[in-house]
Amino acid sequence: MVIRSALPAGLVDVPVPSLSIERYASVLTDEQMEGVREHTERARAVLAERTVYNINSTAKGGGVAEMLTALLPYACGAGVDARWLVIEGDPEFFRITKRLHNHLHGADGDSPALTAEDRAHYEGLLVSRAAALRQVLRPHDIVVLHDPQTAGLIPMLMEHCSAVVWRCHVGVDTPNDRVRAAWKFLLPYVTKATELIFSRRQFVWDGLDELRVLIIPPSIDPFSAKNREMDGSAIHAILVAAGLTQDGDGTGAEFVRQDGSSGRVVRIADMCEERPITRDTHLVLQVSRWDRLKDPIGVLEGFRRVVVPNSPAELMLAGPSVADVADDPEGQEVYAEVVQAMRAMPAEARVRVHLASLPMDDEEENAAMVNALQRRADVVVQKSLAEGFGLTVAEAMWKSRPVVGSAVGGIQDQIEDGVSGILLRDPRDLDTFGRDVTDLITHPERARAMGEAAHGRARAHFLGTRSLMQYAELLGRLTEPRS
Numbered sequence: 001m002v003i004r005s006a007l008p009a010g011l012v013d014v015p016v017p018s019l020s021i022e023r024y025a026s027v028l029t030d031e032q033m034e035g036v037r038e039h040t041e042r043a044r045a046v047l048a049e050r051t052v053y054n055i056n057s058t059a060k061g062g063g064v065a066e067m068l069t070a071l072l073p074y075a076c077g078a079g080v081d082a083r084w085l086v087i088e089g090d091p092e093f094f095r096i097t098k099r100l101h102n103h104l105h106g107a108d109g110d111s112p113a114l115t116a117e118d119r120a121h122y123e124g125l126l127v128s129r130a131a132a133l134r135q136v137l138r139p140h141d142i143v144v145l146h147d148p149q150t151a152g153l154i155p156m157l158m159e160h161c162s163a164v165v166w167r168c169h170v171g172v173d174t175p176n177d178r179v180r181a182a183w184k185f186l187l188p189y190v191t192k193a194t195e196l197i198f199s200r201r202q203f204v205w206d207g208l209d210e211l212r213v214l215i216i217p218p219s220i221d222p223f224s225a226k227n228r229e230m231d232g233s234a235i236h237a238i239l240v241a242a243g244l245t246q247d248g249d250g251t252g253a254e255f256v257r258q259d260g261s262s263g264r265v266v267r268i269a270d271m272c273e274e275r276p277i278t279r280d281t282h283l284v285l286q287v288s289r290w291d292r293l294k295d296p297i298g299v300l301e302g303f304r305r306v307v308v309p310n311s312p313a314e315l316m317l318a319g320p321s322v323a324d325v326a327d328d329p330e331g332q333e334v335y336a337e338v339v340q341a342m343r344a345m346p347a348e349a350r351v352r353v354h355l356a357s358l359p360m361d362d363e364e365e366n367a368a369m370v371n372a373l374q375r376r377a378d379v380v381v382q383k384s385l386a387e388g389f390g391l392t393v394a395e396a397m398w399k400s401r402p403v404v405g406s407a408v409g410g411i412q413d414q415i416e417d418g419v420s421g422i423l424l425r426d427p428r429d430l431d432t433f434g435r436d437v438t439d440l441i442t443h444p445e446r447a448r449a450m451g452e453a454a455h456g457r458a459r460a461h462f463l464g465t466r467s468l469m470q471y472a473e474l475l476g477r478l479t480e481p482r483s
Contacts, residue, residue, distance in 0.1 A: 007085070008132035014059045014084040017259050019073040023223055024465050036465045040078035043472040046479045050162075051081040051141045055133070057097070057149035059086050060363050061320050061328065062289060063218065063391045064146050064169055069363070070221035070464050071471070073258065085136075087129045087150065094329050096122050100148040103182035104170045105293050105386035110330070112178065114185045123152055130156035137161050142478055148182075151189045163194040163478040169218070170388040171203025171409065183207070195474060199389050199410050214474055217413060218389045219467040220398060220458070224258050226367035227398055230375055236279070238372040243268040244316075244356060246276045255368035265365055270321065272339055272355035282313040282441055285377035287370055287392045288384075289328060290319045290335040295385050297341045298430060302383070304349040306434020311441045318356040318373055320366065375399050379440045379447065385427050387411050394462040397421070397454035402447040404436045414462065420454040 007013055021040055025033050054072065056064050068084055075082035089097070095110065096118045102109030130153050137143065143157055144165045157164050168190075172179055183205045190196060190205075196213050198204050204213050220227055230238075233252060239245045241253030242265050253265040277283060284307065288294040296317050303315045317338065322331040335357065342353050356373075360366050374380060380396035382405040389410030396403050397420060405411040406427035415421035422436045440447040 008135050010088050010129050010132045011136070012059065012086040012088060014068075014086055016072045016076055016082060016084055018076040019223075019258065020077045021074050021465070021468070024463070027222055027459060027463065028465065032465070036469060039469040039472040042476055043075070044079035046476050047080050047142075049140065050479070051083060051138070052144065052475060053083050053085055053137065053141060054144045054146065055085045055087060055150055055153070056146040057087055057089060057094075059084075060360055063389065066226075066391060067169075067218050067467075068146075069258070070219070070224055071467055074221075074464065074468055075471075085133070087126075087153075089125055089149065091329065092121055093125045093149075097147075097149045098329055100182050100185065101170060102293070103178045103185075104148065104172070106172050106176045106179050107293060107386065108178065114181060119185065126150075126152040126156065129153065133157060134160050142475060145193075148186060151186050154189045155192045158192055158194075164192075165195045165197060165474070165478075166190050166193040167197040167216075168203065169199060171198060171200065172386055173200075173202040173409065180206075194478065197474075200413065203388075203409075214470070216467055216470045216474075217410060217462070218391060218394075219462050219464045220391060220394050221258070221464045222398060224367060225255050225263065225364040226371050227395055228256050228371065230255070230371060235372045235375050238265045238368055239376060241265040241268075242358075242369045242372075243271055244276070244369070244373065245278065247278045255364070255371070257364050263362070263364055263368065265368055267359040267361060267365060269318075269359065269369065270357040272342065272357075273353065274351045277314060277316070277354060282311065283377045284313050284315045284379045284381060284437055284441070285318065285373055286316075286381045286383065287318045287373065288382070290322055290331045290338065291328070292330070292334055293384060293386050295383050295427065296334070296338045298385075298428065298433075299381060299383050300338070300341050300345065300353065302430035302433040303353070303437070304345055306431055307438050307441070308349045308352060310434075310438045313378070313437070313441045314352040314354065316354040316356055316373070316377075318358055318370070320360050321357050370395075371399075374401060377401055378444075379404060379437055381433075381437060382406065382411060383424065383427055383433055384408055384411065390414065393421075394458050397451075397458040397462070400451035400455040402440050402450040403454065404433065404440070414457070416453070416457065419450070420457045421450060 072082045099109045140162050142163045146167045237252040240248040241250035255263050257263045322335050380401045380403045384406050387409035393414045403421040407423040407425050417423040
């Protein structure tokens with residue numbers, strides 16, 4: 001057992017369990033597993049005297065926290081000293097970084113401009129966090145920093161650690177002036193990094209050294225509480241226990257945690273609806289943060305305009321409790337906008353809409369709720385206006401759900417249009433969106449075949465072992481003597 005001393009103020013240590021990579025033998029071929037074992041053995045050897053620190057700005061809510069939760073335990077299980085630290089920020093810091101997040105997606109967010117005052121506040125907070133980190137990090141350790149919240153730490157840590165990697169999880173295929181302004185804000189920091197990781201080649205910024213760029217698409221853990229197999233009785237019991245349906249008593253609302261232990265759903269979602277779904281409901285589902293870039297109001301309007309008149313389907317928008325995601329100050333505001341839009345719908349449409357705010361007190365309990373919802377859904381949608389990757393797409397594909405997703409960002413890399421899902425070429429085309437969803441609801445055999453193809457594609461391309469092998473290769477290179 002590793003004994004860790006108390007961290008300096010401004011840093012939070014996120015406990016990382018240790019899991020054996022051998023559990024993947026049940027979902028990979030023998031040849032694939034042999035490659036995984038070879039990579040993990042090499043990583044253990046070259047990193048024997050080093051610690052690899054992953055640093056971001058929140059331990060729960062959003063894709064970065066989810067990916068770290070999915071990958072780091074297997075690194076630890078392979079004998080790598082992999083740790084996870086969160087930097088704390090004040091409200092103004094998170095307003096600025098949310099603005100950066102929006103600008104990197106080409107949107108204004110709360111302001112179209114990043115000012116000198118924004119930079120001063122951003123750097124000022126990170127100076128204190130860098131000072132705290134230098135008390136923890138050793139010169140031969142490796143640091144992996146995630147997203148705009150941590151980018152300003154790069155030059156402050158480069159002289160202290162053997163390597164500093166920056167991982168950018170967001171981007172757009174065709175940058176506009178807003179995107180380029182965000183790059184300009186961040187470039188003085190990120191150009192100093194040892195290596196740079198992006199989710200797609202199209203996301204790589206102008207002005208970066210291509211020799212230091214690596215492409216690693218995100219991935220999912222099929223054994224997490226969010227993705228582990230569930231039978232029909234467990235799915236229904238969890239939905240009842242969480243208040244997502246009232247059609248039953250919730251007996252047996254149990255799930256398997258990532259470490260193999262048993263958990264039980266006891267907390268209740270905050271529902272905004274006129275009536276609950278039932279066992280017979282044809283359910284269309286979108287799971288995402290309450291974020292304008294996920295276009296929840298566009299989903300509502302497309303559903304009202306096309307799906308309601310042409311099918312019996314009902315719609316659920318599900319997201320994390322807005323009080324529990326520390327680094328997203330816009331969540332509560334967006335959720336309120338969605339509630340207002342729902343209540344303004346005609347009665348015949350409004351009664352078929354369900355808004356679910358899922359508790360985050362226990363992240364694996366939350367994940368089990370999402371798992372049950374995705375498996376319960378007839379169709380899963382992700383109608384984002386911009387998207388770095390869209391983990392919910394891979395999650396739904398793994399569960400053999402047909403997905404209607406926008407042809408933006410990494411969603412394009414996941415879905416084969418017409419085969420393993422449907423790509424919406426124009427995310428703002430609400431009529432086409434509604435027709436695509438209606439077609440899958442009213443043609444269940446087509447939906448079933450598409451879901452089966454989606455599962456095969458997720459198995460082949462988007463499981464965590466692929467990411468782990470890519471990171472192992474990168475970290476191996478970083479330990480080689482520099483010329």
